[in-house]
Amino acid sequence: MPELRELRVESGHIEIGAALTLTEIERRLDGGVPLLAELFPQFASRLIRNGATLGGNLGTGSPIGDSAPVLLALDASLVLTDADGERVLPLADYFTGYRQSVRRPGELIRAVRVPLPLSPVTAFHKIAKRRFDDISSVAVAFALDIEDGLVRTARIGLGGVAATPIRSLATEAALEGKPWSARTAEAAARVLRGEGTPMSDHRASALYRSAMLGQSLLKLHAQTTEAVSS
Numbered sequence: 001m002p003e004l005r006e007l008r009v010e011s012g013h014i015e016i017g018a019a020l021t022l023t024e025i026e027r028r029l030d031g032g033v034p035l036l037a038e039l040f041p042q043f044a045s046r047l048i049r050n051g052a053t054l055g056g057n058l059g060t061g062s063p064i065g066d067s068a069p070v071l072l073a074l075d076a077s078l079v080l081t082d083a084d085g086e087r088v089l090p091l092a093d094y095f096t097g098y099r100q101s102v103r104r105p106g107e108l109i110r111a112v113r114v115p116l117p118l119s120p121v122t123a124f125h126k127i128a129k130r131r132f133d134d135i136s137s138v139a140v141a142f143a144l145d146i147e148d149g150l151v152r153t154a155r156i157g158l159g160g161v162a163a164t165p166i167r168s169l170a171t172e173a174a175l176e177g178k179p180w181s182a183r184t185a186e187a188a189a190r191v192l193r194g195e196g197t198p199m200s201d202h203r204a205s206a207l208y209r210s211a212m213l214g215q216s217l218l219k220l221h222a223q224t225t226e227a228v229s230s
């Protein structure tokens with residue numbers, strides 16, 4: 001449906017059609033949304049990305065889909081449409097339980113809206129058994145505004161640690177207003193380790209998943225400190 005395959009940059013957001021393939025989005029954005037650019041190479045293989053769409057990845061409602069944590073960190077909204085019209089709701093309010101959502105029967109995800117401007121410090125850490133072409137054990141996406149060494153806003157999306165993809169609200173609160181220092185990162189990593197309700201399965205134990213959450217924030221701090229201070 002052409003209505004689901006548009007990509008538009010508007011004044012306050014980028015609207016990405018839900019039925020564009022990941023490869024099409026990657027080429028059209030051409031690195032313009034760095035967090036998405038970091039997601040694509042880690043999402044399955046080119047073969048799958050040539051067919052897979054954001055609508056399908058979110059539509060399955062899987063707690064380990066890789067686009068959800070990234071789009072949560074980007075503070076994205078969904079445009080839902082049916083014969084009665086359209087509604088826009090934050091992705092953070094979309095998932096209601098394991099493979100469940102507020103989407104009504106007959107309703108489609110028409111598009112994903114990513115608000116502008118983008119946060120400058122972003123990262124997507126996918127922890128899986130294989131480096132490429134594997135399902136996430138844990139996925140963590142970060143989008144931080146750091147100004148004059150202070151964390152102004154923090155948005156963190158998590159996959160694989162609850163029945164749904166979730167925002168890491170307690171960790172975001174532990175970061176906001178604090179200096180982007182090793183001490184802040186360590187304190188917030190302790191909070192992040194306690195987020196969600198991870199379970200043990202054949203991919204990873206609950207303890208490993210929690211440990212990886214904390215580790216991902218320490219890694220982000222290590223990777224960004226030089227860029228922020230320079």
Ligand SMILES: Cc1cc2nc3c(=O)[nH]c(=O)nc-3n(C[C@H](O)[C@H](O)[C@H](O)COP(=O)(O)OP(=O)(O)OC[C@H]3O[C@@H](n4cnc5c(N)ncnc54)[C@H](O)[C@@H]3O)c2cc1C
Pocket residue numbers: 004018019042043044045048051052053054055056057058059060064065066067107108109110133134135136
């Ligand atoms: C080999 C392989 C590797 C994979 N690796 C990854 C990976 O690394 N990371 C990851 O996240 N996923 C991975 N996946 C799964 C991936 O989520 C799907 O392949 C893809 O994202 C689903 O998109 P699709 O367009 O094919 O959806 P479909 O399979 O067509 O649809 C999936 C579900 O979503 C619904 N749906 C589709 N579009 C919409 C819409 N616009 N509005 C509402 N509902 C809709 C459908 O009705 C269906 O219920 C992998 C799959 C395979 C086969």
